[in-house]
Amino acid sequence: MVISIGFEGSANKLGIGIVxxxxxxxxxxxxxxxxxxxxxxxxxxxxxxxxxIISLLEETLKTAGxxxxxINIVCFTxxxxxxxxxxxxxxxxxxxxxxxxxxxxxxxxxIAHIEMGRLITGSDNPTVLYVSGGNxxxxxxxxxxxxxxxxxxxxxxxxxxxxxxxxxxxSNDPSPGYNIEQLAKNGSxxxxxxxxxxxxxxxxxxxxxxxxxxAPLLLSSGEYTPEDLCFSLQxxxxxxxxxxxxxxxxxxxxxxxxIVGGVGCNERLQEMMKIMCDERGATLxxxxxxxxxxxxxxxxxxxxxxHKSGYKAQWEETFCTQRFRTDEVEVTWR
Amino acid sequence: MELYKQGAESKIYSxxxxxxxxxxxxxxxKQYRNKLLDQTLRKERTKAxxxxxxxxxxxxxxxxxxxxxxxxxxxxxxxxxxxxxxNDYLINMRNKKDDNAKLTSILMNIGGIVGKMHSIGVxxxxxxTSNILKMEDDTLALIDFGLSHFNPSxxxxxxxxxxxxxxxxxxxxxxxxxxxxxxxGYKNAYKSNVQAVIDQYQNVRARxxxxxxxx
Numbered sequence: 001m002v003i004s005i006g007f008e009g010s011a012n013k014l015g016i017g018i019v020x021x022x023x024x025x026x027x028x029x030x031x032x033x034x035x036x037x038x039x040x041x042x043x044x045x046x047x048x049x050x051x052x053i054i055s056l057l058e059e060t061l062k063t064a065g066x067x068x069x070x071i072n073i074v075c076f077t078x079x080x081x082x083x084x085x086x087x088x089x090x091x092x093x094x095x096x097x098x099x100x101x102x103x104x105x106x107x108x109x110x111i112a113h114i115e116m117g118r119l120i121t122g123s124d125n126p127t128v129l130y131v132s133g134g135n136x137x138x139x140x141x142x143x144x145x146x147x148x149x150x151x152x153x154x155x156x157x158x159x160x161x162x163x164x165x166x167x168x169x170x171s172n173d174p175s176p177g178y179n180i181e182q183l184a185k186n187g188s189x190x191x192x193x194x195x196x197x198x199x200x201x202x203x204x205x206x207x208x209x210x211x212x213x214x215a216p217l218l219l220s221s222g223e224y225t226p227e228d229l230c231f232s233l234q235x236x237x238x239x240x241x242x243x244x245x246x247x248x249x250x251x252x253x254x255x256x257x258x259i260v261g262g263v264g265c266n267e268r269l270q271e272m273m274k275i276m277c278d279e280r281g282a283t284l285x286x287x288x289x290x291x292x293x294x295x296x297x298x299x300x301x302x303x304x305x306x307h308k309s310g311y312k313a314q315w316e317e318t319f320c321t322q323r324f325r326t327d328e329v330e331v332t333w334r
Numbered sequence: 335m336e337l338y339k340q341g342a343e344s345k346i347y348s349x350x351x352x353x354x355x356x357x358x359x360x361x362x363x364k365q366y367r368n369k370l371l372d373q374t375l376r377k378e379r380t381k382a383x384x385x386x387x388x389x390x391x392x393x394x395x396x397x398x399x400x401x402x403x404x405x406x407x408x409x410x411x412x413x414x415x416x417x418x419x420x421n422d423y424l425i426n427m428r429n430k431k432d433d434n435a436k437l438t439s440i441l442m443n444i445g446g447i448v449g450k451m452h453s454i455g456v457x458x459x460x461x462x463t464s465n466i467l468k469m470e471d472d473t474l475a476l477i478d479f480g481l482s483h484f485n486p487s488x489x490x491x492x493x494x495x496x497x498x499x500x501x502x503x504x505x506x507x508x509x510x511x512x513x514x515x516x517x518x519g520y521k522n523a524y525k526s527n528v529q530a531v532i533d534q535y536q537n538v539r540a541r542x543x544x545x546x547x548x549x
Contacts (some may be wrong), residue, residue, distance in 0.1 A: 102506075119476065147504060153541060190370045197481065199460050199497035235368040242366055243342070250342040251505075272366040 002072045002307060006300030009089030010081025010109050011134060012040040014049045016056050017297030018064040019304060022119055025064035027290060027297045035168045038077040038150040039162065046084035053092050068100045075303025078106035079324035085185055094318060104318050105303035110135060112289055114146060115305060116298030117260040122287035127244045128253040132261035133158035137326060138200065138248045144331045150200030157237050158263045160204040160281045164233055167215055168226050180230045181266050187231025195236060200247060202240045226227040238269045243277050249282065291296040309333040351401045351411055376408040379480035382452040384410055386479035393454035395447060396475040398525050415475050417467035420444065424463060424506045438515045445519025447474045448494065453524050456488030461494045462501035492534035
């Protein structure tokens with residue numbers, strides 16, 4: 001039996017979770033929310049994490065009903081992510097690992113999303129669409145690695161949505177993407193946007209520039225409502241994602257899709273993916289906001305998998321890095 | 335008509351057209367997509383495909399002959415090329431590793447055909463090993479031009495090479511070191527300012543997200 005605690009803080013979410021052999025004991029999270037029209041910046045985000053992490057740790061232990069001496073391993077996000085928040089959280093993970101005298105395990109954030117998705121949905125060998133504010137990748141497992149078949153060549157899909165939310169001055173609470181999703185439900189008039197698929201890769205920055213430039217005029221002329229523009233943006237971005245996922249499935253002859261990452265809780269994206277899956281006789285696996293959005297449990301769970309497969313980190317390896325690709329990690333537990 | 339193959343975006347039927355073996359490629363409607371977007375994409379891609387096939391043919395590149403075109407239903411009836419995809423060919427080659435000279439020459443020719451395509455002003459847009467066919471006599475043919483367009487920029491050309499490299503290394507990792515032969519063939523065939531394309535291709539490779547930037 002392994003009880004594992006995981007610390008996550010690679011972006012504006014601070015999460016700590018405890019897991020016992022795949023059973024979630026607690027999953028606590030605090031989100032740094034900025035005023036409408038503004039994004040989160042590294043320094044302020046790090047400050048938020050520093051201010052909250054100790055009380056969040058107490059809350060996590062209390063919810064789980066676990067004493068520090070019952071914990072077997074301490075896990076934290078090594079990367080990828082934003083430097084200052086990553087370091088702030090890693091410093092605390094390192095400290096408690098030494099205080100409690102437990103092994104410390106550095107975890108790749110992207111792999112953690114995939115493993116948590118597999119655990120919760122029970123999918124076996126899915127093609128993975130990983131979509132969030134910082135990442136957009138189509139991934140398939142082969143030869144002990146999660147290989148990236150397609151990815152964004154510029155900004156992530158979540159970043160594109162978030163930045164359009166700033167143009168519309170939408171609230172960042174609970175997240176800009178959620179508020180776009182709600183508006184899009186009432187949109188109906190489709191405005192044609194650029195559609196950029198290059199082989200298996202996608203590009204979003206051109207679409208964002210286009211809609212940022214056009215939106216003020218389209219809105220002030222009364223031709224389109226903010227709802228229509230949110231709807232058009234979502235339909236275009238998601239169609240690109242589904243198309244590349246389908247190509248990867250066709251290439252790998254895969255019959256399962258798993259959606260992970262913060263944008264993965266978007267119900268319209270899940271609905272579109274479901275239709276695509278039904279058309280090709282495949283199965284869709286998706287999770288809700290508790291596990292799609294960055295959380296500590298996924299770090300704890302993945303660290304536990306690594307630990308059980310015999311992985312041990314040297315103290316020198318327990319640092320953070322902003323750049324840490326999904327395909328760099330050798331998967332020893334599958 | 336009998337369904338011959340189903341790809342991600344199209345259904346391929348085999349048929350007979352005026353006593354010749356032919357295929358019908360239908361870009362069928364995707365229910366998950368917005369109707370307007372769906373129609374635009376299917377129509378644009380069918381149009382782009384037929385235009386590029388013709389332009390390549392004029393430039394001396396083997397492509398399937400187009401027999402008929404139906405833009406309303408997004409269907410192209412075209413010649414059925416008898417050949418093996420490079421994808422299948424490489425998988426077969428894996429088991430007979432001794433024939434390296436033959437393999438190198440085929441790879442040089444792949445680079446050659448891509449270079450030729452670029453020098454006549456066509457960008458493919460989905461240059462994977464499944465979209466290059468090898469016929470009995472080792473002549474190569476190009477197919478699947480749905481994402482193509484004309485007058486590509488240096489960036490476009492570099493992206494074509496990069497997409498080919500990714501397809502090559504992700505599915506045929508045991509042949510990774512042979513990719514240089516494709517580049518050599520490309521350099522021979524694409525004469526005007528090939529260095530600019532190669533430099534840009536190096537830039538595109540370095541651009542992948544979250545890549546280590548050390549060294």
